[in-house]
Amino acid sequence: MGDSSFLSLPAMQTSPQSIVFTDWDGTVTLEDSNDFLTDNLGYGVERRKWLNQQVLEGKWTFRDSFMDMLQSINTPLPECIAYLKQHVKLDPGFLAFYTWCKSHNIPVIIVSSGMTPIIRALLEDLVGMDAALDIQIVSNDVAIDDAGKWKIVYRDDSPFGHDKSLAIKPYANLDPAVRPTLFYCGDGVSDLSAARETDLLFAKKGRDLVTYCERENIAYNVFDSFADIHKRVKAIVEDNSLTLEQAVAQKEIL
Incomplete structure (x- = not known):
């Protein structure tokens, strides 16, 4: 692969040996x-959970179900963000993990089906401006009309609205001589498109991504918090106490 292709990938600028891709909602938060x-x-939790099940069963696309959810919200976007800042909390292990990754030249990339203005505002609030500026966000956008009504602007035309695999594949397809080890962390139905794309998948315990991986026979490591992910990634890339192959075969993080 030529230098231009290599250098066009933001996370490759420092020639990292590993990259961590992560979902945002319900994973970092x-x-x-x-x-x-x-x-x-x-419109409430009942229909929202019903729609998640429809996506898992292949009866609705994530794109259509997510649009259906967001169209039920009539609160202006700035008020939504202020409301979320009051209630959304960071995974207690994420900041320490990110700090460790930063010190070991391991880029952390947020790949989300959410919307950049919301994610950016919460990220700045939860981890600080420096970290928020350092962490690349690949997500959908928002359009606001003259009346203040907002709607999601999907990143692509896929059934996901944002096919997360498209953000990962350029790194996965790099020449083996320069290709980093790729990790992905996720929890839900928006992560289905990314589930097969990295070397090691972390799926949050008790969530829909675990259900999907079990049904589709996709290898994964189950985690409760980023402290678990930190422990396993460190064992692989720094301590050399665990090979990638061993990690893939060991679902539980001890």
Whole structure:
């Protein structure tokens, strides 16, 4: 692969040996901001959970179900963000993990089906401006009309609205001589497109991504918090006490 292709990938600028891709809502944060808005400012939890099940069963696309959820929210976007800042909390292990990654030249990339203005505002609030500027966000956008009504602007035309695999594949397809080890962390139905794309998948315990991986026979490591992910990634890339192959075969993080 030529230098131009290599250098066009932002996370490759420092020639890292590993890259961590992660979902945002319900993974880096304890609460899913979009679910939280739907449950409290939209049509509520019952239909939202029903739609998640429809996506898992292949009866609705994530794109259509997510649009359905967001259209039930009539609160202006600035008020939504202020509301989320009051309620959304950071996974207690994320900041320490990010700091360790930063010190070991391991880029952390947020790949989200959420919306950049919301993620950016919460990230600045939860981890600080320096970290927020350092962490690349690949997500959907928002359009606001003259009346203040907002709607999601999907990143692509896929059934996901944002096919997360498209953000990962350029790194996965690099020449083996320069290709980093790729990790992905996720929890829900928005992560289905990314589940097969990295070398090691972390799926949050008790969430829909675990259900999907079990059904589709996709290897994963189950985690409760980023402290678990930190422990396993460190064992692989720094301590050399665990090979990638061993990690893939060991679902539970001890």
